[in-house]
Amino acid sequence: MNILGWTHWRILSVEEHTHDFQITAEQEAVISCCPHCTSPLLYRHGTKPQLFMDIPIRGKHAGINVIRRRYQCRKCLKTFLEPLHEMNEHHLMTKRLVLYLARESIRRTFASVANDVGIDERTVRRIFQESTKDMQAEQKATCTTLGIDEVHLLHKPRCVISDISNRRIIDLLRDRNKATRTSYLYRLPHKDQITLTCMDMWRPYFDAAQIVLPHAQVVIDHFHIVKMANECLETVRKALRAELSDTARRGLMHDRSILLHRYSDLDESKRLIMETWTENFPDLKAAYWLKERIFNIWQESNRLQAETAYQDWRACIPSHLEEPFQPLLTAMNNWYQPIIAYFDHGVSNAYTEALNGLIKTAQRNSRGFSFEVLRTKVLENGGLQRIARPAYRERKLLHADVALLHDASPTASQT
Numbered sequence: 001m002n003i004l005g006w007t008h009w010r011i012l013s014v015e016e017h018t019h020d021f022q023i024t025a026e027q028e029a030v031i032s033c034c035p036h037c038t039s040p041l042l043y044r045h046g047t048k049p050q051l052f053m054d055i056p057i058r059g060k061h062a063g064i065n066v067i068r069r070r071y072q073c074r075k076c077l078k079t080f081l082e083p084l085h086e087m088n089e090h091h092l093m094t095k096r097l098v099l100y101l102a103r104e105s106i107r108r109t110f111a112s113v114a115n116d117v118g119i120d121e122r123t124v125r126r127i128f129q130e131s132t133k134d135m136q137a138e139q140k141a142t143c144t145t146l147g148i149d150e151v152h153l154l155h156k157p158r159c160v161i162s163d164i165s166n167r168r169i170i171d172l173l174r175d176r177n178k179a180t181r182t183s184y185l186y187r188l189p190h191k192d193q194i195t196l197t198c199m200d201m202w203r204p205y206f207d208a209a210q211i212v213l214p215h216a217q218v219v220i221d222h223f224h225i226v227k228m229a230n231e232c233l234e235t236v237r238k239a240l241r242a243e244l245s246d247t248a249r250r251g252l253m254h255d256r257s258i259l260l261h262r263y264s265d266l267d268e269s270k271r272l273i274m275e276t277w278t279e280n281f282p283d284l285k286a287a288y289w290l291k292e293r294i295f296n297i298w299q300e301s302n303r304l305q306a307e308t309a310y311q312d313w314r315a316c317i318p319s320h321l322e323e324p325f326q327p328l329l330t331a332m333n334n335w336y337q338p339i340i341a342y343f344d345h346g347v348s349n350a351y352t353e354a355l356n357g358l359i360k361t362a363q364r365n366s367r368g369f370s371f372e373v374l375r376t377k378v379l380e381n382g383g384l385q386r387i388a389r390p391a392y393r394e395r396k397l398l399h400a401d402v403a404l405l406h407d408a409s410p411t412a413s414q415t
Contacts, residue, residue: 003057004064006086012067020061020118023054026068031082034073041074048081053093053119055100061118064094091123102131106380109365125373132376143170146216147352148199148209150176151359154371160359162352164198169355172375178204185212198349200224201335220338221349222298228328229294230260235324236287252277259284263292286318290325303343310340 003014003021008028015022033040047067054062069082088098097117104113105128114121143163150157151172159173159181170188173180185191185208198219199205209218237259241249258266258274266274278285293313300306310332317325332339342348359378369377 004054009086016060020063021057022063022065024065024067026066027082027084031069031071034071034076034078035080035083036078037073037076039073039075042071043074045070045072045079051092052084052087053097053117055094055097056116056118063118091127093119098127101127106377128373128376132380144193145196145198145347146170146194146209146213147349148181148197148205149349149352149356150202151356153359153363153374158371160352160355162355164196164347164349164351167351169379172359172378174371176202176204178208181205181208182211185209196345196347198347198352200349201331206338217341217345218338219341219345219347220335221353222339222342223348223350223353225328225331225339226295226298228331229291232325232328233259233287233291236283236321239324240281240284259288262295283321286321287324290317290321294328298342300343303340306343307340 002009002011003023004011004025009025010028012024012026014024031042034042047069050066050068052064052066054064056062066084066087068084070079071082072079086094086096088095091098101113101117101124104116105124110121110124110128114124117124143165145163145165147160147162147164149160149162151160152158157176159176161170161173161184162168163170171184173184181204188194191213192215194213194216196219197209197213197216198221199209200221201224206218209216234256237255241252241255244252255277258270261270263271263274274288278288290313293309293316297306297309297313300309314329314332317329322329362378363374
């Protein structure tokens with residue numbers, strides 16, 4: 001059996017060792033003319049053994065020792081080696097190994113891939129850079145809903161640009177400065193087709209979008225509003241605990257985890273505990289239900305109902321709780337229209353927030369890499385969505401079904 005899977009190659013020997021395969025092979029085809037002057041007047045001028053690495057075989061490194069023929073042209077007197085169409089002579093490996101390294105180095109570390117194949121890590125890094133040099137132009141495509149957020153990478157906040165409508169990452173910028181984002185958005189192709197921009201309450205994001213995309217509606221992700229509601233409740237809870245004795249404080253054990261849950265998500269035992277606390281501490285009860293009513297606003301079906309629910313919520317805040325809830329009130333006053341715009345479009349930045357977590361995972365798996373390499377890995381993964389291939393048995397069943405359909409077709413029966 002030809003262990004290489006190439007029909008026009010002759011296997012001379014195969015040696016299997018503990019960690020590798022050593023294969024000696026030569027091409028069966030013989031060159032017919034000189035590549036310099038196309039003269040057919042050639043004669044053999046010896047051989048030159050060359051080692052080319054190949055993809056792993058049965059989990060072991062694979063090296064091919066090619067017995068390569070040398071020729072000399074009688075007409076132009078030039079000496080040359082026979083061409084090897086399956087080999088990448090620049091990297092001294094098979095072309096299929098180059099493709100394997102380019103694919104695997106996107107989702108794995110360079111050191112891991114190099115160890116599997118049996119080559120130097122720098123070679124994997126070089127092939128990765130060669131395969132992704134044109135990646136940036138391919139990533140830029142049209143979208144209708146733009147997501148802007150930040151993620152902390154390599155001791156610095158970076159800006160993440162995503163296409164929410166198509167659920168893919170567009171780019172990962174070096175920083176989140178206003179000038180950087182504005183310049184990038186100006187270069188974004190087909191930006192006139194962007195109708196919505198979703199972001200958090202960071203003024204430079206808003207200013208950049210207003211300058212470059214004045215026609216696009218800005219929508220503030222409501223996740224940050226409900227998060228602030230939880231933080232306001234935390235402020236009330238901490239202030240209350242600070243005034244209690246140690247004995248009374250022990251009676252509120254695990255109060256934070258219960259109070260931050262939605263009331264509908266609590267089981268009977270936790271509801272009983274929470275209701276006992278809130279009956280004994282009226283301020284805690286009022287703060288908890290203020291938090292719950294803010295969450296309920298985002299369940300309204302239209303903008304009018306949401307605005308009415310917010311005004312009712314605003315009116316029922318006790319005067320002595322306005323101070324702990326002031327950050328939320330200030331945010332709603334400053335960003336009211338972009339926040340309420342959610343009910344007109346139903347868009348959130350949840351996909352971009354999920355991307356941030358996946359980008360951090362990519363960073364943990366790529367320790368020691370520069371920002372440029374990490375950015376390339378993230379963009380090459382197209383949003384870091386793993387495309388699962390069907391299991392081997394499922395593929396075999398699929399091929400069998402296709403064969404049965406072919407045999408049952410009228411054309412097949414006629415033949």
